[in-house]
Amino acid sequence: MSDSVISFADLGLPPTMLKALEALGYETPSPIQAAAIPALLGGHDIIGQAQTGTGKTAAFALPLLARIDPQRPGPQVLVLTPTRELAIQVAEAFQRYAHGMPGFHVVPIYGGQAMGQQLHQLRRGVHVVVGTPGRVMDHLNRETLSLANLSALVLDEADEMLRMGFIDDVQWILEHTPATRQTALFSATMPEAIRAVAQRHLKQPREIKIKAKTSTVEAVRQRYWQVGGLHKLDALTRILEVEEIDAVLIFVRTKTATVELADKLEARGYACAALNGDMNQAQREKTIEQLKNEELDIVIATDVAARGLDVPRISHVVNYDIPHDIEGYVHRIGRTGRAGRTGEAILFVAPREVRMLRAIERATRQPIEQMRAPTLHAIAGRRVAQFRQAVAEHLAHDDIDYFESLVREMAEENDVDPARIGAALAYMVQRERPLRVDGSTAPPPMPDAPAERPDRQERQERPARPARQEPPPRQRPAAMPSGPSWSSAVEQSEPEPRAPAAPRATPDIDPRATPLKDHPDVTMVRYRIDVGTAHGATPKHIVGAIANEAGIESRFIGRIDMFDEFTTVDLPSGMPNDLLQHMKKVRFGKFRFNMAPLGDDPGNDAAARDGSRPPRPRAPRSDAPAHRDGPGGRPPAGPGARRSFSKPPGKR
Ligand code: ADP
Ligand code: MG
Numbered sequence: 001m002s003d004s005v006i007s008f009a010d011l012g013l014p015p016t017m018l019k020a021l022e023a024l025g026y027e028t029p030s031p032i033q034a035a036a037i038p039a040l041l042g043g044h045d046i047i048g049q050a051q052t053g054t055g056k057t058a059a060f061a062l063p064l065l066a067r068i069d070p071q072r073p074g075p076q077v078l079v080l081t082p083t084r085e086l087a088i089q090v091a092e093a094f095q096r097y098a099h100g101m102p103g104f105h106v107v108p109i110y111g112g113q114a115m116g117q118q119l120h121q122l123r124r125g126v127h128v129v130v131g132t133p134g135r136v137m138d139h140l141n142r143e144t145l146s147l148a149n150l151s152a153l154v155l156d157e158a159d160e161m162l163r164m165g166f167i168d169d170v171q172w173i174l175e176h177t178p179a180t181r182q183t184a185l186f187s188a189t190m191p192e193a194i195r196a197v198a199q200r201h202l203k204q205p206r207e208i209k210i211k212a213k214t215s216t217v218e219a220v221r222q223r224y225w226q227v228g229g230l231h232k233l234d235a236l237t238r239i240l241e242v243e244e245i246d247a248v249l250i251f252v253r254t255k256t257a258t259v260e261l262a263d264k265l266e267a268r269g270y271a272c273a274a275l276n277g278d279m280n281q282a283q284r285e286k287t288i289e290q291l292k293n294e295e296l297d298i299v300i301a302t303d304v305a306a307r308g309l310d311v312p313r314i315s316h317v318v319n320y321d322i323p324h325d326i327e328g329y330v331h332r333i334g335r336t337g338r339a340g341r342t343g344e345a346i347l348f349v350a351p352r353e354v355r356m357l358r359a360i361e362r363a364t365r366q367p368i369e370q371m372r373a374p375t376l377h378a379i380a381g382r383r384v385a386q387f388r389q390a391v392a393e394h395l396a397h398d399d400i401d402y403f404e405s406l407v408r409e410m411a412e413e414n415d416v417d418p419a420r421i422g423a424a425l426a427y428m429v430q431r432e433r434p435l436r437v438d439g440s441t442a443p444p445p446m447p448d449a450p451a452e453r454p455d456r457q458e459r460q461e462r463p464a465r466p467a468r469q470e471p472p473p474r475q476r477p478a479a480m481p482s483g484p485s486w487s488s489a490v491e492q493s494e495p496e497p498r499a500p501a502a503p504r505a506t507p508d509i510d511p512r513a514t515p516l517k518d519h520p521d522v523t524m525v526r527y528r529i530d531v532g533t534a535h536g537a538t539p540k541h542i543v544g545a546i547a548n549e550a551g552i553e554s555r556f557i558g559r560i561d562m563f564d565e566f567t568t569v570d571l572p573s574g575m576p577n578d579l580l581q582h583m584k585k586v587r588f589g590k591f592r593f594n595m596a597p598l599g600d601d602p603g604n605d606a607a608a609r610d611g612s613r614p615p616r617p618r619a620p621r622s623d624a625p626a627h628r629d630g631p632g633g634r635p636p637a638g639p640g641a642r643r644s645f646s647k648p649p650g651k652r
Pocket of ligand 2: 056057156
C-alpha cells in the first residue's frame with residue numbers, strides 16, 4: 001500500500017455524505033472503514049473483525065445509507081445490536097450521517113420501550129431499523145414489521161449477542177429476511193459459533209480483520225487471581241517475588257488501607273510508599289518523583305490519588321481491592337502499558353466479586369485470564385536466576401579484586417577449594433531467600449493452591465533444618481518463613497535479641513493440644529480466637545490470617561476447631577509477646593481476633609458453660625523444653641533485608 005492518505009471521497013461515497021462527514025469533523029476513514037466501505041458499496045457481504053472504538057458504525061452505516069433508495073417503501077436496512085443503548089447509539093449515528101438526505105427515517109426498537117411508539121414510527125415508514133433481536137422478533141411475529149423489502153442486514157457486535165444468548169434469535173431473524181439481502185457481520189472476536197452463523201448466512205463474505213490498535217487497555221495483559229480477604233497479602237508477596245516487575249502500583253479502596261498495606265509490606269522487607277488524598281501535594285509529588293527516578297518501586301494508592309498518574313516504568317498494576325466500577329478499573333490499568341510499553345494488570349477477586357470480574361470483561365471486551373499461583377518451584381527458580389545474574393554482573397567489577405585474594409587466602413587457610421568459600425558466601429547472602437525448594441526453606445504454600453504443597457511423604461523425608469547460631473536479625477519477610485520458629489510479622493523498631501531463655505508470654509505446652517503430625521517434636525499450644533463460623537469465617541480464613549499476620553507457615557498451624565463464636569487453634573509454643581499482642585488486634589472483617597492462649601482466657605469458662613464445647617481445665621505451666629528453635633530462631637537479615645525488589649540488580 002502507498003503512504004498516501006485515503007479520503008472518504010476515494011472510497012466512493014456520495015457528495016452529500018461527504019459533506020455530513022466534514023461537518024462531523026471526520027477527516028480520514030479509519031482502517032475498518034477504508035476496507036469495509038468499498039466492499040459494502042460494491043454489494044458484497046463482509047465479516048469485519050475489529051476492536052471496539054475502531055469506527056465500525058460508520059463502516060457499515062455510510063455505504064448502506066448510500067445504497068438506500070428513498071422512494072422504496074418498507075425498511076431497507078436492519079441492524080441488530082445486543083443492547084438497547086447500542087441500538088439507540090447506532091440509530092443516532094445513522095441520523096447524523098444521513099444529514100444530507102431529507103425524508104430519511106431511522107427507528108430504534110428495543111425491549112422496555114412502549115410498543116405503541118415504535119409501531120407509530122414503523123407505520124410512518126422507515127428506511128433503517130436498529131433493534132435488539134428479541135424486540136425485532138416480537139414485531140416480526142406480530143407482523144408489525146415487514147422485512148420483505150430488506151436489502152441489507154447488519155449484525156453489530158455479534159460476539160456480544162452470542163454471549164448474551166441471542167444467537168438463536170439472530171438466526172431466526174436471518175431466516176425471516178429475503179435471501180437476496182446483503183449481510184455484514186461485525187465482531188470484536190470470532191468464536192466458533194459466530195463463524196458458523198457467517199458460514200450459513202453470508203454469501204462469499206470478504207473478511208476484514210483489523211489488528212487491535214495499541215490503545216491503553218490493549219497494551220495491558222490482564223489477569224486475575226481468585227483470592228480474598230486475608231490471603232491477599234500472601235498472594236501479593238508472591239507476585240512481588242516472581243513477576244518481572246519494574247515498578248508496581250497497587251490499588252486499594254481506602255486511604256487507611258494504603259497505609260496499612262504499606263506497613264505490612266515494609267514489615268516484609270519491601271520498600272514502598274502510600275499515595276493517598278490525605279497527603280499534601282508536595283508529599284504526593286515527592287512519592288511520584290521517587291517512583292519515576294527508581295528510588296521506589298512499590299506504591300500503594302487510592303483511585304483518587306493515582307488519577308492521571310503517568311509513570312512509564314510502571315510495569316504492573318495490582319488491583320488489591322477490586323475497583324468500584326468498570327471505569328475505575330479501566331483507569332487503574334491504564335496506569336501501566338504507557339508510552340508504547342506493555343503492562344500487566346492483576347486483579348484480586350474474592351468469590352463474591354466474580355460478577356464484577358465478568359462485568360469488567362464484558363465492558364472492556366477483553367478476556368481476563370486466570371492466574372495460577374506461582375509454584376514454589378517457580379519462586380525458587382526465579383531466585384536462582386536472579387542470584388546467578390547478580391553474581392555474574394559483579395564478576396567484571398574491579399572492586400572484587402581485593403576479595404579474590406582474600407578468598408584465595410581463606411581457601412588455603414582452611415584447606416578447601418575456593419568454590420567451597422564461594423558456597424559459604426552464597427549461603428550467607430541467600431539465607432534469607434533460600435534458593436532451594438524443600439520443606440525447610442520453601443515459602444509458604446498458598447492457601448488457595450493446595451496442589452502446590454509438597455505431600456506428607458515428602459515432608460517427612462526432609463532433613464531437619466540446620467540449627468541457627470547467629471544473632472537474631474531484625475526482621476525477615478513473612479513470605480519466606482523457614483521453620484516453626486516464631487518471627488513476628490509485626491514491624492520491629494529495634495533489633496530484639498532473643499536468647500533461648502527469653503521470657504515467654506505464653507504457656508509452652510497445653511497438654512490438650514495435639515502434637516503436629518508431621519513435626520512431632522514441635523510443641524503446640526492451643527489458642528482461642530474470638531472469630532467463629534457465625535462471623536462467616538472458615539478454617540481457610542483462620543489459617544490464612546495466622547500465616548499472614550504471624551508469619552508462620554500454614555503447615556505449622558495445628559488442629560483447628562471452629563465454633564459459632566470462636567475458634568481454637570494449635571500453634572507452636574513460644575509465641576513472642578509482641579506477636580501475641582499483634583494477633584489480638586488482627587481482624588476478620590469487623591471482628592477482632594482477641595487471640596489468647598486458652599489457659600488465660602477468661603471467656604473459656606463461659607463458653608464451656610454455654611455448652612458449645614466441653615469444659616476444659618486451665619492450661620498448666622509446664623517445664624518441658626520449648627521447641628528447639630524456640631522463640632529465638634529469627635533468620636538473619638541478609639544484605640538485602642531491606643530490599644526493594646527481587647529483581648536482578650542489572651535492571652536498575
Ligand atoms: P465501534 O463500533 O468500532 O466501537 P464506533 O463506530 O462507535 O466504534 O466509533 C467510535 C467513535 O469514533 C465514535 O465517536 C465515532 O463518531 C468516531 N469515529 C468513527 N469514525 C471516525 C473517523 N473516521 N474519524 C473520526 N472519528 C470517527
Ligand atoms: Mg460499535
